[in-house]
Amino acid sequence: MILTEQQARQLIDKLLSYSKADDIQITITGSRGGNIRYARNTVTTTGQTENLQVSVSSVFGKRTGSASGNETDDASLKRLVEVSEEIARLAPENPEYMPMLGPQQYQPSKTYSDDLAGMNPEMRAKAAFDSISAAVKGKHVSAGYLEDETGFIAIGNSKGLFAYNKSTSGDFTITVRTSDDTGSGYARQSFNSLSGLNAALATEKAIKVAEASRGARELQPGKYTVIMDHIAVADLLPMILSAMDARSADEGRSFFGKRGSGNKIGEKLFDERINIITDPFNSLNPGTPFTREGLPVQKQVWIENGVLKNLSYSRYWAAQKGVEPIPSPSGMIMSGGNKSLEEIIAGTERGILVHHLWYIRAVSAQTLLYTGLTRDGVFYVEDGKIKYPVKNFRFNESPAYMLSNVLELGQTARVGNHILPIMKIANFNFTSISDAI
Amino acid sequence: MKRKDFLQLSAFGLGGLLIPGIAHATEPLRWMNERLDRSIKKSLADAALEAAKAAGATYADVRISRYLQQSVNTRELRVQGISNSTSYGVGVRVIVNGTWGFAATSTVTKEGIVDCARTAVAIAKANSILQKEPVILAPQKGLGEKSWKTPIEKNPFDIPINEKVELLMEVNSKAMEAGAGFITSSLSFVLEDKYYANTDGSYFDQELHRMWPNFTVTVVDKTTGKFKTRDALSCPIARGYEYLTSADKEKMQGPAGVMLYRYGYDMVEDAILAAQQAKEKHSAKSVIPGKYDLVLDPSNLGLTIHESIGHSTELDRVLGYEANYAGTSFATLDKWESKNFRFGSDIVNVFGDRKQKYFLNTIGYDDDGVPSKEWDIIKNGILVNYQVTRDQAHILNLKESQGCSHADSWDKVQFQRMPNVSLRPGKKKLSVQEMIKGVENGIYILGRGSYSIDHQRYNFQFGGQLFYEIKNGQITGMLEDVAYQSNTQEFWNSCVQICDESDYRCFGTFRDGKGQPGQVSAVSHGCSSTRFNNINVLNTRA
Numbered sequence: 001m002i003l004t005e006q007q008a009r010q011l012i013d014k015l016l017s018y019s020k021a022d023d024i025q026i027t028i029t030g031s032r033g034g035n036i037r038y039a040r041n042t043v044t045t046t047g048q049t050e051n052l053q054v055s056v057s058s059v060f061g062k063r064t065g066s067a068s069g070n071e072t073d074d075a076s077l078k079r080l081v082e083v084s085e086e087i088a089r090l091a092p093e094n095p096e097y098m099p100m101l102g103p104q105q106y107q108p109s110k111t112y113s114d115d116l117a118g119m120n121p122e123m124r125a126k127a128a129f130d131s132i133s134a135a136v137k138g139k140h141v142s143a144g145y146l147e148d149e150t151g152f153i154a155i156g157n158s159k160g161l162f163a164y165n166k167s168t169s170g171d172f173t174i175t176v177r178t179s180d181d182t183g184s185g186y187a188r189q190s191f192n193s194l195s196g197l198n199a200a201l202a203t204e205k206a207i208k209v210a211e212a213s214r215g216a217r218e219l220q221p222g223k224y225t226v227i228m229d230h231i232a233v234a235d236l237l238p239m240i241l242s243a244m245d246a247r248s249a250d251e252g253r254s255f256f257g258k259r260g261s262g263n264k265i266g267e268k269l270f271d272e273r274i275n276i277i278t279d280p281f282n283s284l285n286p287g288t289p290f291t292r293e294g295l296p297v298q299k300q301v302w303i304e305n306g307v308l309k310n311l312s313y314s315r316y317w318a319a320q321k322g323v324e325p326i327p328s329p330s331g332m333i334m335s336g337g338n339k340s341l342e343e344i345i346a347g348t349e350r351g352i353l354v355h356h357l358w359y360i361r362a363v364s365a366q367t368l369l370y371t372g373l374t375r376d377g378v379f380y381v382e383d384g385k386i387k388y389p390v391k392n393f394r395f396n397e398s399p400a401y402m403l404s405n406v407l408e409l410g411q412t413a414r415v416g417n418h419i420l421p422i423m424k425i426a427n428f429n430f431t432s433i434s435d436a437i
Numbered sequence: 438m439k440r441k442d443f444l445q446l447s448a449f450g451l452g453g454l455l456i457p458g459i460a461h462a463t464e465p466l467r468w469m470n471e472r473l474d475r476s477i478k479k480s481l482a483d484a485a486l487e488a489a490k491a492a493g494a495t496y497a498d499v500r501i502s503r504y505l506q507q508s509v510n511t512r513e514l515r516v517q518g519i520s521n522s523t524s525y526g527v528g529v530r531v532i533v534n535g536t537w538g539f540a541a542t543s544t545v546t547k548e549g550i551v552d553c554a555r556t557a558v559a560i561a562k563a564n565s566i567l568q569k570e571p572v573i574l575a576p577q578k579g580l581g582e583k584s585w586k587t588p589i590e591k592n593p594f595d596i597p598i599n600e601k602v603e604l605l606m607e608v609n610s611k612a613m614e615a616g617a618g619f620i621t622s623s624l625s626f627v628l629e630d631k632y633y634a635n636t637d638g639s640y641f642d643q644e645l646h647r648m649w650p651n652f653t654v655t656v657v658d659k660t661t662g663k664f665k666t667r668d669a670l671s672c673p674i675a676r677g678y679e680y681l682t683s684a685d686k687e688k689m690q691g692p693a694g695v696m697l698y699r700y701g702y703d704m705v706e707d708a709i710l711a712a713q714q715a716k717e718k719h720s721a722k723s724v725i726p727g728k729y730d731l732v733l734d735p736s737n738l739g740l741t742i743h744e745s746i747g748h749s750t751e752l753d754r755v756l757g758y759e760a761n762y763a764g765t766s767f768a769t770l771d772k773w774e775s776k777n778f779r780f781g782s783d784i785v786n787v788f789g790d791r792k793q794k795y796f797l798n799t800i801g802y803d804d805d806g807v808p809s810k811e812w813d814i815i816k817n818g819i820l821v822n823y824q825v826t827r828d829q830a831h832i833l834n835l836k837e838s839q840g841c842s843h844a845d846s847w848d849k850v851q852f853q854r855m856p857n858v859s860l861r862p863g864k865k866k867l868s869v870q871e872m873i874k875g876v877e878n879g880i881y882i883l884g885r886g887s888y889s890i891d892h893q894r895y896n897f898q899f900g901g902q903l904f905y906e907i908k909n910g911q912i913t914g915m916l917e918d919v920a921y922q923s924n925t926q927e928f929w930n931s932c933v934q935i936c937d938e939s940d941y942r943c944f945g946t947f948r949d950g951k952g953q954p955g956q957v958s959a960v961s962h963g964c965s966s967t968r969f970n971n972i973n974v975l976n977t978r979a
Contacts, residue, residue, distance in 0.1 A: 048540075050543075065520070070525060087519045092515070094517065121563065125567070251657070252664060259659070260659055361889045373896065375891070392891065394896055435767070436894075
């Protein structure tokens with residue numbers, strides 16, 4: 001269910017009026033979304049859902065309690081406020097409690113598009129039909145998923161803060177497998193307006209990789225020069241964001257912690273070509289211009305010319321350290337170069353081309369080591385050309401290492417809510433072969 | 438507002454109905470725990486089923502569900518957050534022209550539910566144009582009105598918040614006294630109040646409970662800049678609060694000073710051990726990579742069973758329905774049809790069930806209206822079966838479903854989910870201490886660590902929480918930087934010994950993900966300590 005700014009404000013005012021606490025903050029989120037899923041070249045499920053969730057945090061002194069629910073009649077809303085108050089009264093004081101923020105100024109966001117909000121079941125069915133038809137024409141087997149959502153978030157509190165943002169988002173993924181089950185390809189499109197969706201084009205891309213990946217040969221595991229297409233980069237590299245918290249680093253339990261004490265802000269940790277920012281006002285991957293606390297989100301530089309420039313600071317930790325709070329990074333934007341994938345392949349003497357990674361899990365928080373596997377098309381490159389498909393590999397590698405061992409950065413593209421370049425990396429660590437196709 | 442006024446408003450709030458059947462408690466927190474009267478749910482369900490049939494459905498089912506969750510989160514000596522959340526609504530699923538349709542609503546009134554049923558029929562009709570494989574439902578006799586409840590002694594939602602806070606504060610302070618630099622801890626409780634009805638004539642009222650106590654202890658060595666962690670060896674479990682108060686009857690002293698918990702858990706004791714063990718990790722030997730015989734505790738092997746056997750034998754995955762997300766499976770139908778596909782060694786016997794007491798996926802009836810069952814998946818090492826729902830049973834020529842249908846919310850459509858998948862214990866008397874005595878060069882591994890498996894379930898890599906070196910039948914000390922990497926079929930064929938029933942315990946997870954849009958499911962895996970020979974071990978120190 002999508003509330004307008006005025007409706008959200010009215011609902012928040014109503015909830016505020018029920019409060020007996022010292023302070024209260026309300027968060028309302030709502031969504032209207034649709035999806036279509038298909039496999040074996042036939043539609044398997046479709047759905048259209050609406051929901052509205054109300055969350056209440058009440059505070060007595062430094063005691064806080066939270067309650068949330070999806071029933072929005074007056075009695076249920078009063079119940080939510082009472083439950084949060086009862087919990088707050090029972091909770092011990094939290095010495096790290098930070099008072100709620102007062103009114104804030106927010107820049108207008110770029111997260112909403114009318115055309116995507118107007119997506120309907122017929123349009124979704126058409127996209128699925130286009131995709132399935134392309135696969136059937138090539139005598140392949142398709143499995144895909146398209147989802148779109150219109151949503152909003154509204155925050156208000158007893159200190160007078162009010163924030164509202166509306167957004168649209170969509171994501172399309174397609175896997176094409178050859179009918180003899182010997183080849184597989186994958187493509188993905190992430191978008192905030194309808195112009196970002198072209199199911200037929202994505203499917204053609206997946207078909208091309210699936211056909212080329214048939215008859216994979218076995219290559220010994222080891223350290224290779226790896227060319228990662230956008231999706232593979234987006235699968236692994238953003239894992240580094242979860243470690244970019246100043247408190248964990250200062251406490252000595254993060255990759256960004258310094259031996260003894262403190263953190264590595266100001267140190268050159270990566271290749272000097274590495275520049276990473278986040279910017280909720282970038283029109284290609286726009287984000288909500290405030291946090292769940294109501295703190296404004298600004299453009300933020302994280303890594304500049306390989307130097308760690310910032311880590312995120314919660315309001316509490318920022319107050320302890322005498323700095324301004326910095327929200328956690330979301331929607332990574334990394335600078336790239338001018339070369340296309342084909343041009344990077346053409347300049348590679350010997351290497352492995354990877355399109356998609358899978359089941360990535362942390363192995364060591366100390367070194368940011370992750371394990372995972374390649375899937376949906378891996379190729380051996382020699383003398384500037386793709387020579388033949390190879391079997392999938394398991395890797396044990398760190399995104400920090402990737403940023404230090406860059407050979408080349410290519411053109412950028414959006415995947416998920418990140419904008420990332422194609423990357424060519426030296427000595428990427430493949431530890432075993434997988435028989436999966 | 439006076440309490441009496443509030444109660445009346447509350448009743449109106451549940452969809453404008455006057456609801457005499459609600460047993461109102463006296464505090465707001467208890468209101469969240471209240472259950473809708475069964476007769477009202479039946480009348481709402483009947484309205485949905487009638488509306489669906491009138492609109493052309495040949496089959497319909499309806500789920501009226503309220504989900505209640507509570508979590509208490511702490512770090513060191515302070516509470517970071519306490520929250521309660523509810524979600525309430527109805528999902529209606531129908532078959533029209535051999536095609537599924539589904540719709541959901543949070544308007545839990547007769548009018549809302551009838552509208553929802555008609556929408557589900559309209560969606561099924563629209564989808565039927567694209568239908569290539571008409572739905573064939575395995576028969577299931579209507580069972581009338583039944584009820585089922587997770588066997589709990591103490592409802593966690595009846596336990597006062599301060600008691601939970603006090604427990605976590607004791608856990609944290611004792612861990613810090615024992616050397617922890619940092620600790621985060623939490624208690625999570627879930628209550629699903631689920632009413633299911635279908636046009637076969639089944640009406641099931643179920644109250645499902647589960648809980649999960651958890652913590653992570655960290656010890657930092659400032660001189661080296663290294664930090665080591667140890668997570669709780671607890672098990673997410675379908676028990677009441679008594680899981681946290683009955684450890685004395687349910688624990689066993691394990692090798693190397695570790696404590697092994699069955700269906701009761703001493704959180705304070707485990708936190709103290711965790712702090713001591715995290716300290717010990719700083720001086721532990723880094724493993725030399727190579728081949729080792731592994732002795733895997735159920736707290737570790739449970740996840741390996743889950744990933745390599747549980748997921749690979751989901752029939753929808755085998756058939757390609759999950760190809761775009763989690764992938765397919767190596768355990769293809771031709772291997773099952775051959776009746777001689779050696780999934781594991783002779784002693785590997787794996788079964789699926791939804792019946793084992795305290796296991797997370799144990800229920801009375803599934804979301805297809807099928808009573809809970811038990812069946813073999815791997816017998817004497819041979820693949821003999823999969824996991825199916827009513828609309829998949831015909832593919833395996835089964836006469837009935839195994840009862841594996843589940844939806845994680847009222848607004849999501851049910852589909853095939855993993856039941857409890859467990860390794861049967863060894864028949865000969867054997868303790869883990871005796872098992873270790875027979876190992877010349879091995880590693881004893883406990884706890885859940887890093888985990889990853891490929892999209893057809895061949896190649897996997899698992900870590901753990903605690904690793905102990907075994908030399909010539911003796912544990913010689915702690916190891917660090919261990920991960921084992923293998924291929925599912927090779928691994929299970931290297932299974933050489935399984936401890937007896939007295940060592941049988943369960944591993945659980947609250948959040949097994951599957952499907953698009955994603956759904957989670959809580960599932961347990963039972964096994965005894967088990968030995969695997971000659972497994973490849975990596976050193977994960979970069």
